[in-house]
Amino acid sequence: MPSHDPICVPPSITDPASFGFHSCPGGICAAQGISAAGIHAGFRADPNRKDLALVAADATCACAATFTKNQFCAAPVQVSRERAATGRARAVILNSGNANASTGEPGVRCALASAKLVADALGCAEQEVLVASTGVIGVQMPLEPYITGVPEAVSALAPTAEAAHDAARAVMTTDTVSKEVSLEGTIGHDEPITVHVGGFVKGSGMIMPNMATMLCVLATDAPLTAEAAQCALSAAVSQTFNKVTVDSDTSTNDTCILLATGAAGGPAIGVDSPDFPALSAAIRCACENLARKIAADGEGATKLVTVDVVGAATDEDADTVARSIANSPLVKTAIFGHDANWGRVAGAAGKCGVPFDQYQVDIDFLGVPVLRAGLPLPMDEQDMLRRFEEPEIAIAVNLGVGDCSARIWTCDLTHDYVTINGDYRT
Amino acid sequence: MPSHDPICVPPSITDPASFGFHSCPGGICAAQGISAAGIHAGFRADPNRKDLALVAADATCACAATFTKNQFCAAPVQVSRERAATGRARAVILNSGNANASTGEPGVRCALASAKLVADALGCAEQEVLVASTGVIGVQMPLEPYITGVPEAVSALAPTAEAAHDAARAVMTTDTVSKEVSLEGTIGHDEPITVHVGGFVKGSGMIMPNMATMLCVLATDAPLTAEAAQCALSAAVSQTFNKVTVDSDTSTNDTCILLATGAAGGPAIGVDSPDFPALSAAIRCACENLARKIAADGEGATKLVTVDVVGAATDEDADTVARSIANSPLVKTAIFGHDANWGRVAGAAGKCGVPFDQYQVDIDFLGVPVLRAGLPLPMDEQDMLRRFEEPEIAIAVNLGVGDCSARIWTCDLTHDYVTINGDYRT
Numbered sequence: 001m002p003s004h005d006p007i008c009v010p011p012s013i014t015d016p017a018s019f020g021f022h023s024c025p026g027g028i029c030a031a032q033g034i035s036a037a038g039i040h041a042g043f044r045a046d047p048n049r050k051d052l053a054l055v056a057a058d059a060t061c062a063c064a065a066t067f068t069k070n071q072f073c074a075a076p077v078q079v080s081r082e083r084a085a086t087g088r089a090r091a092v093i094l095n096s097g098n099a100n101a102s103t104g105e106p107g108v109r110c111a112l113a114s115a116k117l118v119a120d121a122l123g124c125a126e127q128e129v130l131v132a133s134t135g136v137i138g139v140q141m142p143l144e145p146y147i148t149g150v151p152e153a154v155s156a157l158a159p160t161a162e163a164a165h166d167a168a169r170a171v172m173t174t175d176t177v178s179k180e181v182s183l184e185g186t187i188g189h190d191e192p193i194t195v196h197v198g199g200f201v202k203g204s205g206m207i208m209p210n211m212a213t214m215l216c217v218l219a220t221d222a223p224l225t226a227e228a229a230q231c232a233l234s235a236a237v238s239q240t241f242n243k244v245t246v247d248s249d250t251s252t253n254d255t256c257i258l259l260a261t262g263a264a265g266g267p268a269i270g271v272d273s274p275d276f277p278a279l280s281a282a283i284r285c286a287c288e289n290l291a292r293k294i295a296a297d298g299e300g301a302t303k304l305v306t307v308d309v310v311g312a313a314t315d316e317d318a319d320t321v322a323r324s325i326a327n328s329p330l331v332k333t334a335i336f337g338h339d340a341n342w343g344r345v346a347g348a349a350g351k352c353g354v355p356f357d358q359y360q361v362d363i364d365f366l367g368v369p370v371l372r373a374g375l376p377l378p379m380d381e382q383d384m385l386r387r388f389e390e391p392e393i394a395i396a397v398n399l400g401v402g403d404c405s406a407r408i409w410t411c412d413l414t415h416d417y418v419t420i421n422g423d424y425r426t
Numbered sequence: 427m428p429s430h431d432p433i434c435v436p437p438s439i440t441d442p443a444s445f446g447f448h449s450c451p452g453g454i455c456a457a458q459g460i461s462a463a464g465i466h467a468g469f470r471a472d473p474n475r476k477d478l479a480l481v482a483a484d485a486t487c488a489c490a491a492t493f494t495k496n497q498f499c500a501a502p503v504q505v506s507r508e509r510a511a512t513g514r515a516r517a518v519i520l521n522s523g524n525a526n527a528s529t530g531e532p533g534v535r536c537a538l539a540s541a542k543l544v545a546d547a548l549g550c551a552e553q554e555v556l557v558a559s560t561g562v563i564g565v566q567m568p569l570e571p572y573i574t575g576v577p578e579a580v581s582a583l584a585p586t587a588e589a590a591h592d593a594a595r596a597v598m599t600t601d602t603v604s605k606e607v608s609l610e611g612t613i614g615h616d617e618p619i620t621v622h623v624g625g626f627v628k629g630s631g632m633i634m635p636n637m638a639t640m641l642c643v644l645a646t647d648a649p650l651t652a653e654a655a656q657c658a659l660s661a662a663v664s665q666t667f668n669k670v671t672v673d674s675d676t677s678t679n680d681t682c683i684l685l686a687t688g689a690a691g692g693p694a695i696g697v698d699s700p701d702f703p704a705l706s707a708a709i710r711c712a713c714e715n716l717a718r719k720i721a722a723d724g725e726g727a728t729k730l731v732t733v734d735v736v737g738a739a740t741d742e743d744a745d746t747v748a749r750s751i752a753n754s755p756l757v758k759t760a761i762f763g764h765d766a767n768w769g770r771v772a773g774a775a776g777k778c779g780v781p782f783d784q785y786q787v788d789i790d791f792l793g794v795p796v797l798r799a800g801l802p803l804p805m806d807e808q809d810m811l812r813r814f815e816e817p818e819i820a821i822a823v824n825l826g827v828g829d830c831s832a833r834i835w836t837c838d839l840t841h842d843y844v845t846i847n848g849d850y851r852t
Contacts, residue, residue, distance in 0.1 A: 375530040
């Protein structure tokens with residue numbers, strides 16, 4: 001007789017207290033040595049809508065980044081990928097309203113020119129300025145908004161929570177809320193040092209990141225080396241932003257950048273430092289916080305959905321099955337309709353080519369065991385309807401093959417998704 | 427200077443005249459030696475809705491079949507797969523309203539019992555009866571509707587177009603129209619023989635078949651051997667039903683069965699027969715006709731969308747890119763919204779891991795060249811809006827890598843899809 005206990009899933013690291021950190025105010029400017037600004041520069045027609053964000057360190061500092069693996073990568077991705085590889089940066093200039101993707105050589109020239117405007121205004125080398133864009137694909141990017149906007153953004157730079165919020169708002173497209181995070185903790189074995197990790201992200205549609213999400217800028221004042229920053233960021237991104245899917249569409253512009261100013265003081269932190277694990281956990285926690293906010297604010301979404309797959313032969317198998325469920329339009333519309341149609345979860349799990357024996361599979365839907373060893377259990381429809389009132393929906397599948405697992409965050413598929421994307425350009 | 431001529435795509439075999447056949451009346455009963463019936467048996471509550479279909483040959487005949495590769499394959503698939511492997515069959519019993527999937531051992535027992543009822547009524551061996559089901563997953567299948575319905579269906583069996591239509595209607599779920607095809611042609615080098623290929627299919631949602639589509643029954647009166655029938659069917663399915671996607675969700679119940687009665691007379695046709703190529707083309711043409719009808723009647727669809735990818739290094743690469751475009755919710759909602767947002771086609775082509783150089787890619791949208799060698803061309807929005815009025819939408823991409831190609835049929839993603847699937851069980 002198979003157990004009817006709920007499926008046991010791995011713990012989340014959503015709670016920063018688990019590694020000695022706590023939430024704090026400030027957004028990306030929580031990190032000492034970071035200033036930000038967000039203004040209207042003219043990429044969008046609406047003068048009340050901010051569309052240019054600037055994040056600058058007080059001095060050139062360590063940086064790390066991950067970018068989209070889409071073959072149609074945007075011009076700013078091509079520019080920033082090469083520059084971030086040096087491990088040093090001073091500033092990031094971001095815009096919304098135009099993705100500068102599928103724009104050929106003219107697009108690359110515009111991205112380079114925009115970075116030069118920032119470098120000239122800040123008095124740093126061009127190579128130290130990274131660029132990121134989001135918006136419509138296939139339309140040439142105008143330089144004019146940068147020419148007037150960059151000086152204005154540089155003047156507006158401030159190390160405040162308000163400036164951080166302006167920057168976060170300036171990169172929003174179909175996002176309904178700005179998405180920020182800031183954490184504070186103490187590291188240092190001999191001499192305690194207070195450090196911060198802050199950041200913001202935009203992302204709501206064209207979200208199934210592959211190495212990064214739409215646009216994300218993080219900063220820490222911890223004295224991470226570039227190598228340690230990249231190591232922590234890559235590990236965090238693979239388990240957070242790369243585990244989110246709104247609509248299975250990987251963007252041409254995914255960019256995630258981490259600046260490490262070192263303004264908190266103390267000796268440099270490399271990957272072998274005793275402080276690295278806590279900082280790495282803080283960076284992952286910040287990314288997970290923002291990743292969940294992306295899924296919850298998925299275009300048209302009414303629910304944040306967490307899909308756990310356990311009992312898989314490999315992590316890759318678990319990821320494939322979880323992603324197959326999370327991307328299934330039938331699963332997503334059933335959640336929107338408050339229909340406990342868990343058979344669609346079974347169908348999505350079975351379609352993706354991962355081998356398993358259907359007579360060994362358990363499924364929990366909204367925390368309720370509905371399938372054990374391939375046999376359906378009686379289900380209380382009224383109880384299910386009550387559980388659908390919660391803002392978060394949990395789906396768990398045990399494949400009964402091995403010990404590996406994966407968690408994917410997604411959202412439901414609604415009329416508003418169709419409305420938003422049926423007339424995005426108009 | 428790259429050419430602005432439209433991308434050249436491979437020809438279709440939609441026109442049966444290209445291999446000497448023509449359309450004829452009769453549906454599946456166009457094949458001599460085939461009778462059909464469709465009745466209300468009680469799988470559905472609505473007494474006006476047919477829900478049980480029976481297709482029977484006058485005598486045991488050659489058969490071929492393909493089935494879903496979903497790991498959660500339904501009970502009737504488990505039963506029919508084993509039986510069809512013998513290459514002999516007499517009848518197929520199909521129901522709508524319950525998929526008999528994720529129902530464990532009780533589901534298999536019910537499928538076997540339903541086949542025995544048919545065998546007893548027709549006076550044939552149990553092994554010669556195939557079973558197929560479609561409907562909700564995860565609910566135990568009742569035997570009662572078979573007990574009363576099978577005798578009624580056997581009584582109703584008739585070799586007429588009307589009976590064929592009843593059978594086609596009885597397997598509909600969210601389909602808005604029944605989907606039938608019938609072709610007639612002459613084969614035989616020494617003595618001409620008139621042969622027919624007829625069939626019906628159901629399918630509208632949970633459509634991205636992998637080895638077959640939802641439920642399809644085909645019949646021919648040509649004296650195909652079982653081996654030749656399987657060879658022709660497998661080849662046809664791989665290029666037709668397996669190239670359709672409505673929502674990327676592979677069903678647990680996909681089944682495609684071909685009965686070859688031989689009632690047209692003449693010597694047996696094996697794979698080496700000079701008549702095999704024309705018959706194989708007729709079977710593929712019938713499948714393509716039905717596959718296009720599935721895409722056009724995709725849940726909530728307003729448009730049939732054909733995605734051609736050419737210039738790929740391998741057929742598999744072409745299929746992956748075409749499927750990535752056809753399954754992109756952003757591409758599909760743009761088509762629904764009559765938004766010529768072809769940048770989403772570029773994004774979807776680039777996200778799927780197939781390597782290419784974005785600066786070698788051409789894209790045509792609605793027959794209009796919009797991207798050449800990675801550079802956007804000027805686009806007449808008014809002309810695009812006019813082209814969106816057509817019931818069929820063409821997307822073509824030339825990857826500029828090699829000589830391989832693929833064609834995928836799909837539909838747009840609409841409010842009605844969300845409505846239909848938000849409350850499917852209620």
